[in-house]
Amino acid sequence: MEEKKGGTSAGGVVLPFLLGFVAALAFGWWGVPQLLYSKKTQPLVFTHQNHIELYGMSCDDCHSFRRDGSFSGLPGNAKCGECHSFPLGDHPDEIKFVEEYYEKGIEVPWLVYQYQPDNVFFSHAAHREYDCATAGCHPDVGSSNELPVYYENRLTKYSRDTMKMKDCERCHATVAAQEPERFAGAPNACQICHK
Amino acid sequence: MALNRRSFLTFAAGGVAGTLFTPVIWKSIDDTAIWTQNWPWIPRLEYGPRAYAATTCKLCPAGCGLNIRTAGGRPVAAEGRTDHPLSQGGICPLGAAAVQLLYAPARIKGPMQKQADGTHQPISWDQAEALLKEKLAEQKGKKDAVVCVSGDENGTINELFSALLGGLGSDGCFLMPGEQLVASKVLREGNIGYDFENADFILAFGADLLDSWGTAVRNKKAYGAAHPVGEDASAEYVYVGPTQNVTGGAADQWISVAPGMEGVLALGIAYHLLQGGMTAPQAHDFFAYRNFVINRYTPEYVERLTGVAPEQVAELARKLRAADKPLVIPGSSIAQGGGVFNFAAALSLNMLFDNVNSVGGIQVLPDLPKVVEGAKAPALVRAKDLVAYVQGVAEGKVSKPGVYLVYEANPLFALPQPDVAAKAFDGAYLVSFSTFYDETAAQADLLLPTPTFIERLDDVQTPYGSGFASYSLTRPVIRQPIFDTKPTGDVLLSVAKALDIDLGYDSFDKVLEAKVAALSELEGFFTDKVQPWEARAGKAPAAASGNLWRNISRGSFWASIQEPFPTAMQLGSTIISQTAPPDAEDWTFPVSLAAMDSRTYGSRHIAIPPFCLPLLGEQEIQGDVFYVWMNSATARAYGLQAEDKVKLTGPNGSCLAKVRIFEGVGRNMVAAPLGFGHTAWDKFSRNKGDNIYKVLTVRTEPGSNLAVWADSRVRIAKA
Numbered sequence: 001m002e003e004k005k006g007g008t009s010a011g012g013v014v015l016p017f018l019l020g021f022v023a024a025l026a027f028g029w030w031g032v033p034q035l036l037y038s039k040k041t042q043p044l045v046f047t048h049q050n051h052i053e054l055y056g057m058s059c060d061d062c063h064s065f066r067r068d069g070s071f072s073g074l075p076g077n078a079k080c081g082e083c084h085s086f087p088l089g090d091h092p093d094e095i096k097f098v099e100e101y102y103e104k105g106i107e108v109p110w111l112v113y114q115y116q117p118d119n120v121f122f123s124h125a126a127h128r129e130y131d132c133a134t135a136g137c138h139p140d141v142g143s144s145n146e147l148p149v150y151y152e153n154r155l156t157k158y159s160r161d162t163m164k165m166k167d168c169e170r171c172h173a174t175v176a177a178q179e180p181e182r183f184a185g186a187p188n189a190c191q192i193c194h195k
Numbered sequence: 196m197a198l199n200r201r202s203f204l205t206f207a208a209g210g211v212a213g214t215l216f217t218p219v220i221w222k223s224i225d226d227t228a229i230w231t232q233n234w235p236w237i238p239r240l241e242y243g244p245r246a247y248a249a250t251t252c253k254l255c256p257a258g259c260g261l262n263i264r265t266a267g268g269r270p271v272a273a274e275g276r277t278d279h280p281l282s283q284g285g286i287c288p289l290g291a292a293a294v295q296l297l298y299a300p301a302r303i304k305g306p307m308q309k310q311a312d313g314t315h316q317p318i319s320w321d322q323a324e325a326l327l328k329e330k331l332a333e334q335k336g337k338k339d340a341v342v343c344v345s346g347d348e349n350g351t352i353n354e355l356f357s358a359l360l361g362g363l364g365s366d367g368c369f370l371m372p373g374e375q376l377v378a379s380k381v382l383r384e385g386n387i388g389y390d391f392e393n394a395d396f397i398l399a400f401g402a403d404l405l406d407s408w409g410t411a412v413r414n415k416k417a418y419g420a421a422h423p424v425g426e427d428a429s430a431e432y433v434y435v436g437p438t439q440n441v442t443g444g445a446a447d448q449w450i451s452v453a454p455g456m457e458g459v460l461a462l463g464i465a466y467h468l469l470q471g472g473m474t475a476p477q478a479h480d481f482f483a484y485r486n487f488v489i490n491r492y493t494p495e496y497v498e499r500l501t502g503v504a505p506e507q508v509a510e511l512a513r514k515l516r517a518a519d520k521p522l523v524i525p526g527s528s529i530a531q532g533g534g535v536f537n538f539a540a541a542l543s544l545n546m547l548f549d550n551v552n553s554v555g556g557i558q559v560l561p562d563l564p565k566v567v568e569g570a571k572a573p574a575l576v577r578a579k580d581l582v583a584y585v586q587g588v589a590e591g592k593v594s595k596p597g598v599y600l601v602y603e604a605n606p607l608f609a610l611p612q613p614d615v616a617a618k619a620f621d622g623a624y625l626v627s628f629s630t631f632y633d634e635t636a637a638q639a640d641l642l643l644p645t646p647t648f649i650e651r652l653d654d655v656q657t658p659y660g661s662g663f664a665s666y667s668l669t670r671p672v673i674r675q676p677i678f679d680t681k682p683t684g685d686v687l688l689s690v691a692k693a694l695d696i697d698l699g700y701d702s703f704d705k706v707l708e709a710k711v712a713a714l715s716e717l718e719g720f721f722t723d724k725v726q727p728w729e730a731r732a733g734k735a736p737a738a739a740s741g742n743l744w745r746n747i748s749r750g751s752f753w754a755s756i757q758e759p760f761p762t763a764m765q766l767g768s769t770i771i772s773q774t775a776p777p778d779a780e781d782w783t784f785p786v787s788l789a790a791m792d793s794r795t796y797g798s799r800h801i802a803i804p805p806f807c808l809p810l811l812g813e814q815e816i817q818g819d820v821f822y823v824w825m826n827s828a829t830a831r832a833y834g835l836q837a838e839d840k841v842k843l844t845g846p847n848g849s850c851l852a853k854v855r856i857f858e859g860v861g862r863n864m865v866a867a868p869l870g871f872g873h874t875a876w877d878k879f880s881r882n883k884g885d886n887i888y889k890v891l892t893v894r895t896e897p898g899s900n901l902a903v904w905a906d907s908r909v910r911i912a913k914a
Contacts, residue, residue, distance in 0.1 A: 016205040024212070029218075032222070155227070
């Protein structure tokens, strides 16, 4: 009885263990992200590519800095309305913008991939020299024809692409180490960002 | 492989092991932490363009210029305006709390009506105005059946109130008591102004210049300019008052005199000046004054009443004579409830120096032109004694009105002996136009909340204490009012129309436009380059040109130094001799109560804002018990020590407090802060300390018949 038990246990243990192990890996790496994030699409189709290539606009035309140095972020209706106060063409979203948002005075509820939490002081003006797309801060949408899918954490309501503190720290540490004289103001002390 | 217990447990173990090689646990912990940062009740920052909007503060009568900083159109902070002569970049604690008060939980969210069970229930503005119209119509034609109590000393809104009351057959338009009332008893026409900036010796009797009196922020700026760091002071300040308050602490000299005795010291100084040969030939009653002062206010008499040594009085007289431009400021240490005697006595020193309407002296300022047909002259409104009236009603000597209209005032808290006010209000229909749920609003039958000054168009005319006539506007800096409020001016105009009383305007904005248009009757200028005191000292300002309304409604400050009329001054010998205090000692209530006011404690109609609570020291309030201050000699005399509980008992009320030993309080006096002990408001302001107004006691000043309470007296005993 005891022998039999011992004999079967060698083969009978490995297989269920492996199955459980693989199932957990699959669940953890593939299943959880599917469960954790809901996919959302932007309220309107928007093409950066058209604005830049066809109309010769630059990023600054919409995503500008104000006179006090603060970043205006996404343009509001007033800015879009400078050109789109009536439908240009017959794309349904073009008409939707004018009728549903612009004329009713409702701002478009754009989904922002990159909001910083309120406990972080972040100045775009201080970071404008960096190529944020390659540094991993932003998805590079500047020349894209469509906006990426927005993944929202079902639990936290955060965008999946929100930068983590470690990303900020890594860049601050690297940059400050590379050019200490130029970036003396970019150390990783808590109060640099949490002020 | 059979599914048995063993293989299941092994599978589970594999699962646990596998999980450790996935980010699930770490991700869950991380996301849970992030989730806690996103709870919906956590306050969010507002993003958007930052801007400043220039406006004028209406939280107290000082009329400072404020810059409201906005982010994305939402007010976030109030700062003092540098281009405004009354603030010059400074701000007081109450003004700094202005934006927070906009969102205070004590705000009334819309019109409300009192129900049979005593609670307030929301109603619509149409219903509220119909109700007000009905209540006023019932009183129409009856003499003095509608009474208005306004806490706004210097707004054009008072013209609407007095014209509406006039249309209803009532003469009962009152202001909350202040220095203006006493000044009006001395000066029949115009206002009194003080040219601090050009004076080089400032002797303040009672008036707490640097904290709660008149144009406090401007006074501080004048004081600061006269005391440059690292250099000799260009003006000397002497403070005569019961406590070493902010002014007493900052002044070059503090002389402690019991409240109500300031005038005795002033006449003691006059004695030396007259003995030294000073005359005032411009005053008709100089000889009567001279005889009265020299016969009565001898150094010995003054020492007996005030406790100030004769040498000290003589030294003060010498310093005044030595000064180029001496300025004597009359007042009471709480800027209310002082008598004519103290005021006239201190004022008379200015006349001896002939510095009426001169540079660095006192100024007689014109009232700005009236624009509402049927409104009473501002001087007549200022001269009405609310406290005497309320006492008369409570005692049944004056018939009780049918309706009280209370605007930006809190008489059931901030009149001396508030229980008497409650008696006078009891049974009448009480309408409150308050922004906040104050003690008066809590008792009101009808609440018609007015927006805060950040949400409405309003004006400030020459604040008391200013050295020049002035006008500035308060304007809405927020896009949408936060609650369902309506400017009181508009409510009055609409109700007047419903009552067939023609006030001549459709909206309060039009009244203000007319006021601005009427300013052109006086010689005025905008204070962009030349300040009014510089103009008085001889610098030529450019006359105000362009569109007045356009400029003023965008924040420009209009000032005038025009003299209103040739002033024939009297030294006031008759009134001074009639109102002189009795020299009998009061043994029943042996201790002088020196009430203290400060903008940290709010204002007459605003409770201590939550923003200011951290400014209170641990020896001002602990838990719900507040402190009264006395010096160690007084404490010893009554067997008291620091932190002891003490009971102050006046003829009409009492309160409990703890003892703070502070040598900056005169002998045989107890100093107590005003503005504590609110019972309405919100949880931040309620039940902190006790209300000293309950202990202040009203007496009638002989000769002037003015109600006086700044010199109240109490008994103190260990509780």
